[in-house]
Amino acid sequence: MSPHAIVKNSTNQWWKNATVYQVYPASFKDSNGDGWGDIPGLISKVDYLKDLGVDVVWLSPMFESPQCDMGYDISDYEEVYAPYGTVKDVEDLVAACHERGMKLILDLVANHTSDQHAWFKESRSSKDNPKRDWYFWRPARYDENGNRLPPTNYRSYFAGGTWTWDETTQEYYLHLYAKEQPDLNWDNPETRQAIYKSAMRFWLDKGIDGFRVDTVNKYSKHVDFPDAPITDLKNYIQPARHLFCNGPRIHEFLREMHDEVLSHYDVMTVGELSNTPDPQHVLRYVSAAAKQLDMVFQFDMIHLGMGHGLEDKYDFTPWALTRLKQIVKKWQQFIDGTDGWTTVFCENHDNGRAVSRYGSDAPQHRETSAKMLAVMQTTLTGTLFLYQGQEIGMINAPKNWPIDEYKDIEGLNYYKEADRQSNEGVDPTRRARIMRGLQILARDHSRLPMQWDDSEYAGFGTAAPWMRVHDLYKEINVARQTGDPNSVLSFYKRALQLRKEYAELFIHGSFKLYDGENENTFVFEKVGKGPGGNGEERALVALNFSKDVQPFSMVERARDMKLLLSTHAESVSESLLPFEGRVYVTERSGLVN
Structure with a gap:
């Protein structure tokens, strides 16, 4: 140890x-x-x-x-x-x-692993290699015309199938992701x-x-x-x-x-x-x-x-x-x-x-x-x-x-599949639809420097x-x-500090949703232990997910609470400004402002 x-x-x-x-x-x-x-x-x-x-x-x-x-x-x-x-x-x-x-x-x-890992190189070297069973190898199937088929019809996470033919030993190996990522056999x-x-x-x-x-x-x-x-x-x-x-x-x-x-x-x-x-x-x-x-x-x-x-x-x-x-x-x-x-x-x-x-x-x-x-x-x-x-x-x-600016193997594979389907007339609009989806959902967005x-x-x-x-x-x-008190970065620092200060409430508290059918605002309550584990504290969180001013349905409840954190320096208590967020808490002695 x-x-x-x-x-x-x-x-x-x-x-x-x-x-x-x-x-x-x-x-x-x-x-x-x-x-x-x-x-x-x-x-x-x-x-x-x-x-x-x-x-x-x-x-x-x-x-x-x-x-x-x-x-x-x-x-x-x-x-x-x-x-x-x-x-x-x-x-x-x-x-x-x-x-x-x-x-x-x-x-x-x-x-x-990678197909370049030493374990897989050994596994694919022969059918009687000691590491053969460290991965999943299966023989081919054949259709009525004698065409070779993979062992199953599974779709992979990266588009395409989950089995790749290996010429060396004349069998398929399993990969839920790219063909360069063979699955390990945990049953061994x-x-x-x-x-x-x-x-x-x-x-x-x-x-x-x-x-x-x-x-x-x-x-x-x-x-x-x-x-x-x-x-x-x-x-x-x-x-x-x-x-x-x-x-x-x-x-x-x-x-x-x-x-x-x-x-x-x-x-x-x-x-x-x-x-x-x-x-x-x-x-x-x-x-x-x-x-x-x-x-x-x-x-x-x-x-x-x-x-x-x-x-x-x-x-x-x-x-x-x-x-x-x-x-x-x-x-x-x-x-x-x-x-x-x-x-x-x-x-x-x-x-x-x-x-x-x-x-x-x-x-x-x-x-x-x-x-x-x-x-x-x-x-x-x-x-x-x-x-x-x-x-x-x-x-x-x-x-x-x-x-061309996208790098991710998953997104590119989906795009290539859609491009082929559109060109072949299988689904003429699919290329444009998938490109729109990539513009919103692609893994590449989070990977920019x-x-x-x-x-x-x-x-x-x-x-x-x-x-x-x-x-x-x-x-x-x-x-x-940095140094701008109104920046997103400064706001995150403040919010993270308050999360620690009110750990029993925010990190460990119970959650209750209000006005669940409202399509514009998200309001919820948190209930947790008070300072030192004594008593009970409550927080009311109001979030406007829309581009328009929205009524604040819990304004009366908020009047009896302390405004702890807000995305806006100035706002109207009865309304939530576009994308405004507020946190109210029950009064506490020694509150940090």
């Missing part, structure tokens, strides 16, 4: 009160002028994160990788991708965070032990403080691999998420991971839990008694605007505020009376920017809607996760950027970055907002 290892116990739950900040290494800060962000660049900004109010830094994959999927295709868990730095740089980052009372978590990507106990050693203990013993666990509910598949039912008549490949999400052994695997590895360290885990809409099933993952995960990301809110089903993900569908409110209510209340925990987030590396999706990125509204979303996020129950640039109100790439100042390349580095800098970087950047 490492000198950092501390046996985990149910009373040491520092992660509940934490604000976590996700760093996408390629796009955060370039220290050496090669166009790629890197770990030394992140180290140079740790004081910035500390000043913001961050408790935990989450560093997205920085491992050795061919970068087919921006590092989520790992070829060596124990090495760092050279443009990002070295293992020593990660050790220095751990030290820099710990010296400031902060913690560091990494991504655990263990559903799949040797595979699991290798993951625990190489992907987990190697880094835990260097002092990291936990993991964000990628694609956590896909480890267990239905290994008899039945065909998916035909629901998409236009394609051979079919949606099949129910056959590879939340599989029959998933809870067994996660309990083993906890007992054999995680329980020996004082760490946090947060799982990426897609396609699990039932709160009772989510509780099976996050119940403290279950000893699997501390919390998960549930994606109902993130999926707003996405089309119906995996095949139509980027076919944008307008959504209603009533739907957003019901989603928030559902995932705020599902832990009531349980030993489970939840998360709060509205941005990450896989989605468009929150201001552009839930607020307005029009010049007259983008700052106020960014602040309004900050009010919502910082007053909700659970561990708060922010994504780089969220704190300055970064927005989506301009809609006039052509598809961080906007530090108004110098060339937005202060990201001294050379042209791997991805184009946003056209508005001179208007939206850290330097411009």
